[in-house]
Structure formats: C-alpha cells, structure tokens
Amino acid sequence: MKPIDNSTGKLRVAVLYGGRSGEHEISLRSAASVIRLLDRKRFEVLPVAIDKTGRWRFVSLSQIVRPDASIPESLPIPADAPLVVMPPNPSQQKSSAGVLLPLESGSSQKPIPFDLVFPVMHGPMCEDGTIQGFLELAEVPYVGCGVLASSAGMDKEISKRLVRDSGIPIVPYISVKSGEWQRDEKYWAEQIAKLGYPVFVKPANLGSSVGIHRVKEPTALKAAMEDAFRYDTKVLVEVAVNAREIELAVLENPEYGKPALVSLPGEVTPTHEFYSYEAKYLDENGAALTIPARLSDAQIEAAQKIARKAFSALECEGLARCDLFIDKNTGEFFFNEVNTIPGFTSISMYPKMWEATGLPYVELLSKLVDLALARHQRKKALVRAR
Ligand SMILES: Nc1ncnc2c1ncn2[C@@H]1O[C@H](COP(=O)(O)OP(=O)(O)OP(=O)(O)O)[C@@H](O)[C@H]1O
Ligand SMILES: [Mg+2]
Incomplete structure (x- = not known):
C-alpha cells in the first residue's frame, strides 16, 4: 500500500x-x-x-x-x-x-x-x-503540551501542587478520594468545615464546570460531594473566593529556551452565581468577556508573571490558557487552573486575547504548528537507545 x-x-x-x-x-x-x-x-x-x-x-x-x-x-x-x-x-x-x-x-x-x-x-x-x-x-x-503537562494540567489538584511549589498562591483546598469519603464522611465534613463555608466542590479531572457546586452550608455538602464523585474518584473542596476571574493566553516562545510569551489579560464576568456550565454554554448572556481586563499596569504585570511561571512550572509546551482569581477584597491573585487545549472558537478567550495583544488568529495557528515541528525535531535528535 x-x-x-x-x-x-x-x-x-x-x-x-x-x-x-x-x-x-x-x-x-x-x-x-x-x-x-x-x-x-x-x-x-x-x-x-x-x-x-x-x-x-x-x-x-x-x-x-x-x-x-x-x-x-x-x-x-x-x-x-x-x-x-x-x-x-x-x-x-x-x-x-x-x-x-x-x-x-x-x-x-x-x-x-x-x-x-x-x-x-x-x-x-x-x-x-x-x-x-x-x-x-x-x-x-x-500541537500543544506533551504527555506530562497535559495530564498534570488536567488534574486540578496536581497542577495546584506544582504551581504552589514554584511560589504562586493557590486557594486553600482539601482533596478527597471517593473511598476515603465513603469510609468516613463525618471526618471529611469536619475537615471541610475548617476551610469555612461557602466552598467550591469540584471533580479533579473535568472541565466546563461539570459537576461543580458552590456549597453555602454544611447541610448541602453531601449532595454536592456525591454529585462530584459521579464524574471522578477524586474531588477538590476549595475555599470560595469573592473573585474577579482573569485569564491569560500563554504561548511557548518560538526562540527556544526563552520565557513563554503571555497575552494581555482578559476578564470573565459571569452573570450567574459562578461561571457554571449553564453560564458557559446554555445562556448566551451567561458571562461578559472583557479584553483587555480592566487592571492597573502593575496588576497586568503581576498576572502575566504568574501565568508565565505556571506555564513553566507545569512544563507546558505550545500553548495553555492560565486562569487566575483576583480577590475583590484584598486584590490578591490566586492561580486557579490551566487549560492545555483551551476553547478555540473565534469568540473564545485564548485567540481573542492574542488578537488583542497583536497576534492575529491565522498567525497564531501557524506559530503553533511551527512550535510542534520544532519540538518534534528536538525529540527526534535525542538518543533513545544504545
Ligand atoms: N475557589 C473558588 N472560588 C470562587 N469561584 C470559584 C472557585 N472555584 C471555582 N469557581 C467558579 O467555578 C468556575 C469553574 O471552576 P473551574 O474553573 O475550577 O473549573 P472548570 O471551569 O470546570 O474547568 P475548565 O476551565 O477546565 O473548563 C470558575 O470559573 C469560577 O466561576
Ligand atoms: Mg475554568
């Protein structure tokens, strides 16, 4: 053939x-x-x-x-x-x-x-x-991240641990496996109460806000945990931050070895209680997207620094969208998550943020292809066996 x-x-x-x-x-x-x-x-x-x-x-x-x-x-x-x-x-x-x-x-x-x-x-x-x-x-x-960064980036807990290790603030959380929860719900409910309500309950390895609940009081915890465990055997419970949601587009530097390129930040302002599945996909007016986000120059610089550091801490390649929270009360930034294959529609944040930063969608795609080819050449040149 x-x-x-x-x-x-x-x-x-x-x-x-x-x-x-x-x-x-x-x-x-x-x-x-x-x-x-x-x-x-x-x-x-x-x-x-x-x-x-x-x-x-x-x-x-x-x-x-x-x-x-x-x-x-x-x-x-x-x-x-x-x-x-x-x-x-x-x-x-x-x-x-x-x-x-x-x-x-x-x-x-x-x-x-x-x-x-x-x-x-x-x-x-x-x-x-x-x-x-x-x-x-x-x-x-x-195109895009390799095996390690893709899997670490997908797991909301592992990614937080790696990013925290590089000195980036993360929201306090507890991670619970389904077996642990089943064996001693009372113990875990006590631990979670120590975080302080309201909390966010989320499956560790999912996206699009599927299975995510904002839990205001202990009586609502069990149902939220059980629903989250339908989607994953590991669930994260996080302190709920009164937050503005800031996103940044990160691109591997075409000049190999140089720090990653980071776009201007964008802001997502959900019209729902949080950026839920409904707000993302079912309600046309579920969120307002503002690019660039209304932040001071110093805040923009701080956000870009976090995004660049997170990209590197997770050993990302190609691209990733880095999502941050900024605490409305204290102004403090927290890393929330990375998306290694972010939404790519013409109205999605990742390409829109690059466009606002001066990199048109068509050129962005060409750069991603070139980065993929360059990485492949580097890997091919490695000695794999003797
Ligand atoms: N600790 C938190 N404090 C405040 N709001 C939160 C917190 N965690 C999650 N949220 C809200 O829930 C939404 C979804 O949570 P998160 O971004 O962690 O998962 P996801 O959106 O499902 O993942 P992906 O972006 O990969 O699709 C956030 O955009 C935010 O509105
Ligand atoms: Mg998200």
Missing part, C-alpha cells in the same frame, strides 16, 4: 476533533474555527473526527465545506466518512510523518499520509495526556 502523493507541497495538518469527553460539542466548534483559519498558503487541512464511542473517521473537507465555501460553526461527523486507524509503527512511513489507514477491509480508500496532528479536543481522553501519549507512540509531531 503506497501512500498517495502530496502534490501540493504543503504541510498536511490532521485536525483531530470531537473526542470522547463531555466537551465533544465544544470541540466541534473549536475545530471549525481552526479548520477555517489554518493558512491555506502553507497548510493542507485533513479533518479527522473521533466520535463519542472513540471511532476515528477521516472526513474529507468536501463533506464539511458548504456550497458557498463557508465552514459551519459546528463541524459535522458524517456517518459515511471512512473509519481509519493511526498505526504506531512509523518506521513503515518514508514520505510522511504519519499515516491513517482505512479500517474496513476491501475499502477503496488509500492510506492517508499527514505531516502533523493538531488536536482540538477538550477534556478527559482529549486534553489529559492520553491522546498525546498515543501520538508519541505514533512518533508524529503534534
């Missing part, structure tokens, strides 16, 4: 979208923007969908592009798009970094070679190091 020719001379970017997480639908929107705005002068775009059951499909652009040449706001996953697999045996490939093979025997589809992968999927099994590990095995270049 010979791969088809790449007659265009362009880099073939496989854009991975969909995924098995609860944030599948958001990925369909993020990837639509990425596919729309990847520079066609440099790149050939190969959309590859992962459906909710984990099947991979090669979607041809002609199945996505509308008759008027526009790309829909949310990408489809056509049921007749051929099923494909990515084999972890790159040595067979001479003319490309990787290849997608048709799964169905007797399929008329030829192998599909590509040069790198741009994963545009959010949440567990997408952003948490699993896909990244898979791409490492396949030895293909890919």
Whole structure:
C-alpha cells in the first residue's frame, strides 16, 4: 500500500476533533474555527473526527465545506466518512510523518499520509495526556503540551501542587478520594468545615464546570460531594473566593529556551452565581468577556508573571490558557487552573486575547504548528537507545 502523493507541497495538518469527553460539542466548534483559519498558503487541512464511542473517521473537507465555501460553526461527523486507524509503527512511513489507514477491509480508500496532528479536543481522553501519549507512540509531531503537562494540567489538584511549589498562591483546598469519603464522611465534613463555608466542590479531572457546586452550608455538602464523585474518584473542596476571574493566553516562545510569551489579560464576568456550565454554554448572556481586563499596569504585570511561571512550572509546551482569581477584597491573585487545549472558537478567550495583544488568529495557528515541528525535531535528535 503506497501512500498517495502530496502534490501540493504543503504541510498536511490532521485536525483531530470531537473526542470522547463531555466537551465533544465544544470541540466541534473549536475545530471549525481552526479548520477555517489554518493558512491555506502553507497548510493542507485533513479533518479527522473521533466520535463519542472513540471511532476515528477521516472526513474529507468536501463533506464539511458548504456550497458557498463557508465552514459551519459546528463541524459535522458524517456517518459515511471512512473509519481509519493511526498505526504506531512509523518506521513503515518514508514520505510522511504519519499515516491513517482505512479500517474496513476491501475499502477503496488509500492510506492517508499527514505531516502533523493538531488536536482540538477538550477534556478527559482529549486534553489529559492520553491522546498525546498515543501520538508519541505514533512518533508524529503534534500541537500543544506533551504527555506530562497535559495530564498534570488536567488534574486540578496536581497542577495546584506544582504551581504552589514554584511560589504562586493557590486557594486553600482539601482533596478527597471517593473511598476515603465513603469510609468516613463525618471526618471529611469536619475537615471541610475548617476551610469555612461557602466552598467550591469540584471533580479533579473535568472541565466546563461539570459537576461543580458552590456549597453555602454544611447541610448541602453531601449532595454536592456525591454529585462530584459521579464524574471522578477524586474531588477538590476549595475555599470560595469573592473573585474577579482573569485569564491569560500563554504561548511557548518560538526562540527556544526563552520565557513563554503571555497575552494581555482578559476578564470573565459571569452573570450567574459562578461561571457554571449553564453560564458557559446554555445562556448566551451567561458571562461578559472583557479584553483587555480592566487592571492597573502593575496588576497586568503581576498576572502575566504568574501565568508565565505556571506555564513553566507545569512544563507546558505550545500553548495553555492560565486562569487566575483576583480577590475583590484584598486584590490578591490566586492561580486557579490551566487549560492545555483551551476553547478555540473565534469568540473564545485564548485567540481573542492574542488578537488583542497583536497576534492575529491565522498567525497564531501557524506559530503553533511551527512550535510542534520544532519540538518534534528536538525529540527526534535525542538518543533513545544504545
Ligand atoms: N475557589 C473558588 N472560588 C470562587 N469561584 C470559584 C472557585 N472555584 C471555582 N469557581 C467558579 O467555578 C468556575 C469553574 O471552576 P473551574 O474553573 O475550577 O473549573 P472548570 O471551569 O470546570 O474547568 P475548565 O476551565 O477546565 O473548563 C470558575 O470559573 C469560577 O466561576
Ligand atoms: Mg475554568
């Protein structure tokens, strides 16, 4: 089976979208923007969908592009798009970094070679190091954080511990495993009471505010914990800060070894009690986004310093969005979390903050691709075995 020719001379970017997480639908929107705005002068775009059951499909652009040449706001996953697999045996490939093979025997589809992968999927099994590990095995270049930063960044507790270790303030919290909670709810309720109500209860490894509760009093704790344990076996309970929510876009420095580049900060002001799932996705007016955030120059500098430090503490590569709280009463900053594959729609904070800082979306995507290729070259040059 010979791969088809790449007659265009362009880099073939496989854009991975969909995924098995609860944030599948958001990925369909993020990837639509990425596919729309990847520079066609440099790149050939190969959309590859992962459906909710984990099947991979090669979607041809002609199945996505509308008759008027526009790309829909949310990408489809056509049921007749051929099923494909990515084999972890790159040595067979001479003319490309990787290849997608048709799964169905007797399929008329030829192998599909590509040069790198741009994963545009959010949440567990997408952003948490699993896909990244898979791409490492396949030895293909890919955009964004590697395995370690992806998985550490996904875990709200591990990321806090690493960031705290580099001297960045975090909100006081307690982490509880489901087994510990089941064995001694009373003990944990007492520990949590010591933090002081209200508290935030959240699954450790999830996004989009799924399973997150603001708990005002001890009587409401049990139901909140039980709901959070539906989504993860580890739950974080945090002191609720009366906070403004500040986000920053971080990009690996194209000059290898130099500190990461940080955008101007943006602010999210939820109109709900907090930035809940409803406020994020179900209510059009769920939050006001202000870019740049109304902060003093000194505050902007402090926020950027924290974001840069957190990116480095978590060993991020490529990109990450760093979310901070600023205490309305004391003005103190706290690190809340990183998102290693942040929302990427044209109205998402990550690309918007870069635009406000002078880096247009199209150029941002090109930089991310270049960073992915550069990292791959560095890793390929390493001695792996003697
Ligand atoms: N300790 C806290 N104090 C005040 N508000 C909080 C606290 N923790 C969470 N929140 C509120 O809940 C929202 C969601 O929490 P968080 O950002 O930790 O998780 P997430 O948004 O689900 O993760 P992701 O951004 O990866 O989707 C925050 O944006 C904020 O509005
Ligand atoms: Mg968040």
